[in-house]
Amino acid sequence: MIRFEDVHKSYGSHEVLKGIDAEVAKGQVVCLIGPSGSGKSTLLRCVNGLETYQRGRITIDGALVDAEGPAIHGLRTRVSMVFQRFNLFPHRTALENVMEGPIHVLREPASEVRARAEALLARVGLADKFHAYPGALSGGQQQRVAIARSLAMRPDAILFDEPTSALDPEMVGEVLQVMRSLADEDMTMLVVTHEIQFAREVADAVLFLDGGRIVEQGPAAEVLRNPRHERTQDFLRRVTHPV
Template identity: 70%
Template sequence: MIELRGVHKSFSGVPVLEGVDLCVDQGEVVCLIGPSGSGKSTLLRCINGLESYSQGDILVSGQRVDRHDKSIHLLRTRVAMVFQRFNLFPHRTALENVMEGPIYVLKKTPQEAREQAQALMEKVGLAHRMNAYPDALSGGQQQRVAIARALAMNPQAILFDEPTSALDPELVGEVLAVMRRLADEGMTMIVVTHEMGFARDVADKVCFLHSGQIVESGPAQTVLSAPQHPRTQDFLRRLLNQTGEVQP
């Protein structure tokens, strides 16, 4: 469904992505891990057309991603993105935030959008908070509204850019639980994350990025339990020491 071939990207002459190759099949969950500054978030933004890339190809269902092409708006309805920050409209209720895209982008009637939004709010466990404004919701609840908003566009795939990094530790689980259900339902997902337990349990494939390159990739259990590349080994050792997680 999503294919990257030799993708390069620089900011002010500084390389951020250097020849990235990646294939994501329909229904597959791929987790991107690696240190800050390794290019993970930039990679997602290039797939979604929020950033341009200078060399290579990114294909979504065979269509090349080009942020300057008029087709980019259609592509963004097919590949949704959930960010670290929730970016909800503060003057609209949770339900209205979920309705916004289907009404103004997909041209659904308000009634159609409302019925779909209500079902999605129930899906993410927030049926009782539909009429709450964002400032009355916890961070975890806001992120679940953001996921419902992404689902409202009926995407073929969802890109998650560290969706739990801005949350207090006790709120992380409720967001990951929603993502686990999406994976179980067959949603194609690319997830930038530091949640190694989630990656180990849910991901079909894990890719480790370092200095703009995928230096190791493979089945989640293999990469996380028996990494081969020294950079991957060092990263996981440091991360596990910080979190106290036990290496299986």
């Protein structure tokens, strides 16, 4: 469904992505892991046109992702994104945040959208928070609102950019549980994460990035339990057994 072909991205003279080749099939959960600065979030942001890339191709179901082209707005409705810092509108309630996209982007009737938004908030465990503002919600609750907001667009795939890294440890589990339920329903997901246990349990495939390149990729069980590349071995040793 999502294909990367020789993707290169630079900021001035600094090359961040150095020829990425990978695929995400429909219904797959693919986790991007690697050290900070390896290009994971940049690659994710290139998928929905938040960043431009200078060389290569990114396609979604065969349609070229071009951040400056007219088709990018349509592609963004098909591929939603959940950010590290939630990005909720602080002056809108949880319900209003979830309803915003379908009403103003998809031009759907408010009555239909409201029913769907209420059902999605209930699905992520927030049936009692419809009228709460983001400032009155915990980090984990805000991130679950953000996931419900993405689902309200009825996307074909969801991109997650380190969705738990801004959360207190006790709130991480509630967000990962929602993501696990999406995986069980065959939602296509591309996830930048440092949660190795989540990747081990949920991911179909793992891409290990370092220095703007894919050093190792393959089925999650193979990459995470028996990595072949020395750099992957060292990274996993450090994150699973920190000093």
